[in-house]
Amino acid sequence: MAKGHVVVDSERCKGCELCIGVCPKGSIHMSEGFNAKGYRTAVWVNPDGACTGCALCALVCPDTAIAVYREVVPRVGAANAASN
Numbered sequence: 001m002a003k004g005h006v007v008v009d010s011e012r013c014k015g016c017e018l019c020i021g022v023c024p025k026g027s028i029h030m031s032e033g034f035n036a037k038g039y040r041t042a043v044w045v046n047p048d049g050a051c052t053g054c055a056l057c058a059l060v061c062p063d064t065a066i067a068v069y070r071e072v073v074p075r076v077g078a079a080n081a082a083s084n
Ligand code: SF4
Pocket: 004, 006, 022, 023, 024, 025, 026, 027, 028, 044, 050, 051, 052, 053, 054, 055, 056, 057, 058, 068
């Protein structure tokens, strides 16, 4: 299972909330505050580590405000299989 890390560029975000709608893990919320242009912005919230790095949020963002970093966690037993 892959794990994701998401970075939202709050100054690019226009608060359209598209990323919130597509996230299958509910890992993106809206901020309480506003950016310099006066938009409420998306915030990545991932306390339970649910984000898989699927990148749907980045794909849907019309302002290219989201970067997704993905860490692939090896499955248990994969190292043994590779050494045999
Ligand atoms: S990478 Fe996928 S799971 Fe993670 S916040 Fe974006 S849409 Fe949600």
